[in-house]
Amino acid sequence: MIRAVIVMNTQGKPRFAKFYDFQPVEKQQELIRSVHGVLCSRAENVSNFVEAESIFGPDSRVVYKHFATLYFVFVFNSSENELAMLDLIQVFVETLDKCFKNVCELDLVFNYTKMHSILDEIISGGQVLETSSAEVVKAVEEISKLETASNSINFVSKTVSGWRG
Amino acid sequence: MAGSSLMETLFQRTLDDLIKALRLQLLGESAFISKAMDEIRREIKSTDPQTKSTALQKLSYLSSLHGIDMNWAAFHVVEVMSASRFAQKKIGYLAASQSFHEATPVLLLITNQLRKDLTSTNEFEVSLALDCLSRIATIDLARDLTPEIFTLLSSTKPFVRKKAISVVLRVFGKFPDAVRVCFKRLVENLDSSDPRILSAVVGVFCELTSQDPRSYLPLAPEFYRILADSKNNWVLIKVLKIFKNLAPLEPRLARKIVEPITEHMRRTDAKSLMFECIRTVVTSLSDFESAVKLAVERTREFLVDDDPNLKYLGLHALSILVPKHSWAVLENKEVVIKSLSDVDPNVKLESLRLVMAMVYDNNVAEICRVLVNIAIKSDPEFCNEILGSILATCGENVYEIVIDFDWYVSLLGEMSRIPHCQKGGEIETQLIDIGMRVKDARPTLVMVGRDLLIDPALLGNPFMHRILSAAAWVSGEYVQFSGKPFELLEALLQPRCNLLPLSVRAVYVQSAFKVLVFCLNSYIQEQYVESSSYVDTLIENDSESISARECQDASNLHEQVEEFNSRETLSRVQTCTSASLEDNGSSIGSIAELLNFIQFSLGPLTWSHDVELLERSRNLLNFIELIRIQIPDGLNQKDGSSEMELAEISKIVELILDAFSDDFGPISVNAQERVPIPEGLIFKENLDDLEMICSDTQLPESSFSFGSSLYEERLDSSLLSQQSQQVSEPSNATTSLLSEHRKRHGLYYLPSDKTDDASNDYPPANELKLQDHLDDDAAHLVKLAERSLALKKKSTSAKPRPVVVRLDEGDELPVMRKKPQSKDEQLSDAIRNVLVGSDVMPTSSQTNQSSKPSSRRKGKEKQNADNPSESKENLGDVEEQSNTVDTSSRRTHRRHGKEGKQSSHEKRSEKKDQVHKKGKRMSSQQHSRHKAKQSGDASFPVASQTVIPDFLL
Structure with a gap:
């Protein structure tokens, strides 16, 4: 299963993090820091795998991809295929690209919740559920439609209730 | 009230506002966040759901990316989860899945909310609940919501069904009984035509089989069908992973799946699937020659690919093959060796592992030569990686693959001189270990040690210090193999030694002591030979001695020259006992000079603050004093009395030599455990007492600590008690009233009115004494065991390879037997029940x-009623099984069969207890x-x- 998905910039600032087995927040920060420590020491044009058993414990593997100013990091165990995980990062990034039109770091900074919606469609409980970015985009769009709809209703009703009360 | 809530809403910062402000803030991040947190704490208490949910959203953002604790908000999370509006509910669910864990108390409150959302008509609400459940399900949640998940497993909406399937994994893990209910439906999903559903369910099975493959063997036909029919790479990869776990259990299954897998290998152009096929073949189907051949062929394609990822994975696949098919590596030897100097650290590491896996006793020397050469050229990190793996491989299983220890010891010496070497600790251990275990290697060890010791440049490198410590110890311990002990002494006492840490210096001094005693002894031995063979020594000696005495007062330079002469002499003394008269004479002088030299260089150490160093150097100096008393001016008084004095000296020297002559042997790791604790000795009680005393009386000066250092244990107990008394006196004065009061309550305190004698019973000192005693006992016992063992070994082995003393047990750290994971067991048992006892299944599921x-x-009830007597019988079976397991484990504990038996009994009963408790x-x-x-x-x-x-x- 997939144990964590982390997106951070090259300076090590986390932009997004999701752990599929519970980790206390301090531990999360520590893990992110140690991953960054490993990643920033790696040259370009080397393999996308990192030996990470010292960071994440036994039976854990890490693949990452470097896009512009961002690192996308997937942590998983032996039940996943390393190359397939690389493909999955590609799917994730493609989906982000479709949702935000030429995604850049700033999009991720301001769309924290939407990233969660997107990733939740791709991975649930550490299991890969969807690998087609088109399907993901479709689901995410419906979810945001639902969100805005509920919000607009809510805005009216709240105002009314507010005045009434 | 309403107005204020509206105002709050209108002026509340949204998450976007917060992020923007955070990027522009000038306060400093932590100050800004703590301000924002104050805001959130206020807003989250609002009665308005919108305000509340926005506050929670901000909180979960800060928690996730800035590490802010949000456990305090658990109840608010529950409230937001139950909001009626989707957007707010979503925020609540996100926060819950992010922050809830087993110990969150409010988890009990969300069961109904989850149930409501799981049965919602809105598929996105269902999906929220499922996502959340897949992260936070506890045993209670899993138990209570199993029926709802069961229903969702056959949902008509694939969007919901696939999520329900992925939740099953967590539910099974937490609540194995859910298997009875859900398993059949889960299996039915294997027939689904929707690739997304299939992918999800195969993923779940992949995870399940990796934990306990045997239970899922009955499902092999289903998986086989998918393997043969599916076109989806994701699904195929997962099925291959399942078979990788299943195939080793059932040879017929392996035979069956070879064909489709090789077919996939021939056809596919997806690298991920290809790699999975290769991995499956090399791990689980390595007996099928043709499949392995094809896999190796494909692996070679990976190896020569430009993509470093493929290269890395190719090397990885080869390393799995090594134990059974080393030819595969030999075929690709060039690539592997070339990869050792790849730019990619992963590739380098992987190829290093591969090379190390190919090391056998016949090629270890050549491979190590190549590796050391590469290590010299590579970056520090990889260099140490290489050195580390050489040390680990050669040291494995008590130097199993090393035949030529002279070579290996010189290699260790060479490795320690590599500039980047940071493996001081490991090399130190091995140098000493080899010294103790391999008698034949000692001459080379001393030689290598000498080379290291006499190089003043090495003293400045902190990574070398531990190696030097080992070298010093070895040269002191086995000085009889040294050609030039004088030179050794000089090296051990050279001025640059003050660069060493104190603990290493202490070793140096002790070694110098040993070397000196050895020199004296060989001098004395030779004197006896001389005095018996030559009568006219006296005249010659006299003239020689005068010149030697002059030298004592002479300049440093002169001393050096003289030293050089004397070195020559002693070495000759070593080699041929019938040395010439003149040499002998200069040797007397040189001995005296040697003593001077030692006194001169150790003088400053007598004021050392390090107890160990102080004690050892004083020992050595006092010894020299002792010798000097016997020969106040030994050189003058040669006439007549010389022989008598020589006898005196030789007595002393022999005494000391005796102390040093005992051979050290390797010590078993669990030696300490074998020492029985004397009756009536209870460590803990005393320490508790101590703690109480310390905390209660509050010593005015805490400068003296009872357990401060190991060395203190060796101090006389009288000294200790003296010290403690000194400390206790002032406190006695200040707390006398308090202690009076406490004594009335029957408590024992440090500052008591007892006499001096009574303070000897003072617990800490007493305790230390006992500990000391215990240590001695242990050492003694171990020595005894070692000796008997060494003898046994010696008689049996007559190989070209030198004898390596080896303990039957305890050489390797004891491997802890894995405790049974009760949850997993429960799960697999449940699954077996479902798969095997299918008669129970339909009724329960319906x-x-x-x-x-x-x-x-x-x-x-049905199971209970099934057959009570049978279950009893089976209990016996299980016990028998565990018995057989224990016998196999006992084999490793052969030497202490009794203890082993006992412990295994205990273990078993412990296990039973655990089960009982659980029950x-x-x-x-x-x-x-x-x-x-x-x-x-x-x-x-x-x-x-x-x-x-x-x-x-």
Whole structure:
């Protein structure tokens, strides 16, 4: 299963993090820091795998991809295929690209919740559920439609209730 | 009230505002966040759901990316989760899945909310609940929501069904009984035509089989069908992973799947699938020659690919093959060796591992030569990686692959001189270890040690210090193999030694002591020979001695020259006992000079603050004083009395030499455990007392600590008690009133009115004494054991390879037996029950749909009623099984069969206890299942044989 998905910039600032087995927040920060420590020491044009058993414990593997100013990091165990995980990062990034039109770091900074919606469609409980970015985009769009709809209703009703009360 | 809430809403910062402000803030991040947190704490208490949910959203953002604790907000999370509006509910669910864990108290409150959302008509609400459940499900949640998940497993919406399937994994893990209800539906999903559903369910099975493959063997036909038919790479990869776990258990299954897998290997152009095929073949189908050949062929394509990822994975695949098919590596030797100097650290590491796996006793020397050469050229990190793996491989299993120890010891010396070497600790251990274990290697060890010691440049490198410490120890301990002990002494006492840490210096001084005693002894031995053979020594000696005495007062330079002469002499003394008269004479002078030299260089150390160093150097200096008393001016008084004095000296020297002559042997790791604790000795009680005393009386000066250092244990107990008294006196004065009061309550305190004698009973000192005693005992015992062992070994081995003293046990750290993971066991038992006892299955699953609890009870009753006597029998079976396991483990503990037996008994009873406790703690229904589980255990092998053949044959 997939144990964590982390997106951070090259300076090590986390932009997004999701752990599929519970980790206390301090531990999360520590893990992110140690991953960054490993990643920033790696040259370009080397393999996308990192030996990470010292960071994440036994039976854990890490693949990452470097896009512009961002690192996308997937942590998983032996039940996943390393190359397939690389493909999955590609799917994730493609989906982000479709949702935000030429995604850049700033999009991720301001769309924290939407990233969660997107990733939740791709991975649930550490299991890969969807690998087609088109399907993901479709689901995410419906979810945001639902969100805005509920919000607009809510805005009216709240105002009314507010005045009434 | 309403107005204020509206105002709050209108002026509340949204998450976007917060992020923007955070990027522009000038306060400093932590200050800004703590301000924002104050805001959030206020807003989250609002009665307005919108305000509240926005506050929670901001909180979960800060928690996730800035590490802010949000456990305090758990109840607010529950409130937001129950909001009626989707957007707010979503925020609540996100926060819950992010922050809830087993210990969150409010988890009990969300069961109904989850149930409501799981049965919602809105598929996105269902999906929220499922996502959340897949992260936070506890045993209670899993138990209570199993019926809803069961329903969702056959949902008509694939969007919901696939999420329900992925939740099953967590539910099974937490609440194995859910298997009874859900397993059949889960299996039915394997027939689904929707690739997304199939992918999800295969993923779940992949995870399940990796934990306990045997239980899923009956499903092999289903998986085989998918393997043969599916075109989806994701699904195929997962199925291959399942077979990787299943195939080793059932040879017929392996035969069956080879064909489709090789077919995939020939056809596919997806690298991920290709790699999975290769991995499956090399791990689980390595007996099938043709498949392995094809896999190696494909691996070679990976190896020569430009993509470093493929290269890395190719090397990885080869390393799996090594134990069975080393030819595969030999075929690709060039690539592997070339990869050692790749730019990619992963590739380098992987190829290093591969090379190390190819090391055998016949090629270890050549491979190590190549590796050391590469290490010299590579970056520090990889260099140490290489050195580390050489040390680990050669040291493995007590130097199993090393035949030529002279070579290996010189290699260790060479490795320590590599500039980047940071493996001082490991090299130190091995140098000493080899010294103790391999008698034949000692001459080379001393030589290598000498080379290291005399190089003043090495002293400045902190990574070298531990190696130097080992070198010093070895040269002191085995000085009889040294050609030039004088030179050694000089090296051990050279001025640059003050660069060493104190602990290493202490070793140096002690070694110098040993070397000196050795020199004196060989001098004395030779004197005896001389005095018996030559009568006219006296005249010659006199003239020589005068010149030697002059030298004593002479300049440093002169001393050096003289030293050089004397070195020559002694070495000759070593080699040929019938040395010439003149040489002998200069040797007397040189001995005196040697003593001077030592006194001169150790003088400053007598004021050292390090106890060990101080004590050792004083020992050495006092010894020299002792010798000097016997020969106040030994050189003058040669006439007549010389022989008598020589006898005196030789007595002393022999005494000391005796102390040093005992050979050290390797010490078993569990030596300490074998020492029985003397009756009536209770460490803990005393320490508790100590703590109480310390905390209660509050010593005015805490400068003296009772357990401060190991060395203090060696101090006289009288000294200790003296010290403690000194400390206690002032406190006595200040706290006398308090102690009076406490004594009335029967407590024992440090500052008592007792006499001096009584303070000798003072617990800490007493305790230390006992500890000391214990240590001695242990050392003694170990020595005894070692000696008997060494003798036994010697008699049996007559090989070209030198004898390596080796303990039957305790050389390697004891491997802890894995404790049974009760949860996993429960799960696999449940699954076996479902798969094998299919007669129980339909009734329970059908009735469960309507009313679950009652049906569960029914199922349980049925199993109970099944056959009580049978379950009893099976209990015996299980015990027998565990017995056999224990015998196998006992083999490793051969030497202490009695203890081993005992401990295994204890372990077993412990295990039983655990099970019992579990049974008690959990509800009675689980207790009954526990019985059922044993029947499942016993009946399974029969069943699996009945299930599989119709598919395989």
